[in-house]
Amino acid sequence: MNEIVVIIGGGIAGLEAARQLLALGHSPIVIEKSDHLGGHVADWHKLFPDMKPAKDIVDELVSSSKDANIFLHTEISFINRLKDRYNIMLSNGISITSRYILFTTGFRLFDAAKKEEYGYGVYNQVITNQDLEKWFNTSKDSRIDNSAMKAVGFVHCVGSRDEKARNTQCSKVCCITAIKQAIELKEKFPDAEIYCFYMDLRLFGKKFEDFYIKAQRDCGIHFIRGRVSEVSENIDGKVIVKAEDTLAGRPMKVTLDLLVLMSGMVCNPDSTRVAGMMSLPIDSDGFLRSTDNVSRNTVSPKNGIFYAGACTGPKTVPETLAEARSAVLEIHNSIISRR
């Protein structure tokens, strides 16, 4: 019954899958490149829609998957296809033979500096969603001056829905993340005016729309329909943002103390690198391609290889966890059918 399953990536999808595999009596081996488990969620402060601390989710997953074999600081050196199994060589010199590999390689945040017009890495007052979330956790960021927080802007869709940035896909979670972060900032700085610059607001998830109404009605956050076209700095070291208010059909400008760029999700280059070792196909959006995007999302076209989480496209935390469980069930069913 006991079967070895190699899980590539120790983010929330990998940990949830390890936990479920352990519960079913299998032996998961988690390979994580970085020095910690939990992936991007480990850097996050609170999760929408109920503001649950991200740390609680990660701690829960880490403790319930602790019986798995976990390798930190480890990468995949190469993978060979044997007759009916795979030989996986790790960067620490260990080699594993397994019939099953689960990709939970996740996403990478779009590099906001590529959108030069927004001034990330150029102006000191421009940060990303991830920087802000780290600041919520650590209160340490030299770019954020607590005493001068009178006006803050959020730019939606940075590197998402952007053909020129070679990412036509919607990153899905940035709309709700921007609203969540705007509310959190408003709670910290009640006197600050907060602006969200959006093209569309895509609030598809459970209670997301309620969050939007709360931001408008209770927090007085200003929503401006229009994409920021350029950012510059004035002599006082503040940033001037230009956009068109497309509802008014007029140009608009505003001076801000902090500008937060909502960087979108792009495919993790590490997943495409490892996928390349097994000639796994890449979908038109740059993420890994499932057998079927409707009914077989967690199944790759190759025997024994499965996907879960954001390696196949942008996903929320609950979606990622659900996919991890679904992939484990596919693997488990496949193990049973072999007997």
Place this chain on the structure above:
Amino acid sequence: MSMFGFRISPSSTIDLDKVDRNRFKKLCALEPDASKCMACGSCSATCSASEFSGMSVRKVLLCLQQGREKEAYAMMSSCMLCGKCLMVCPRGINTRHLILSISRIYGKEESI
């Protein structure tokens, strides 16, 4: 100069740094739903006065938030308070009551 047809065009830019939000804040205290508009346009589409006068509750709210109070007030003057916009608003904004509150707050100000 007029014989050459030259003139200086005023800037159409909305400068959010210069918006005086005091009256809008007063309005929100009285009508918390005023900031809930998501600009769907249902109110303007159903408005009996809209096709003749350009009246639109969503535009009135947008103008007020941007400090374009004269424009908003001029638009509102063609409202007949029929309340059709109230029936169609998906956010449940009591638009009729809102319009009366706007007149109460902004109507007093001679500067508008």
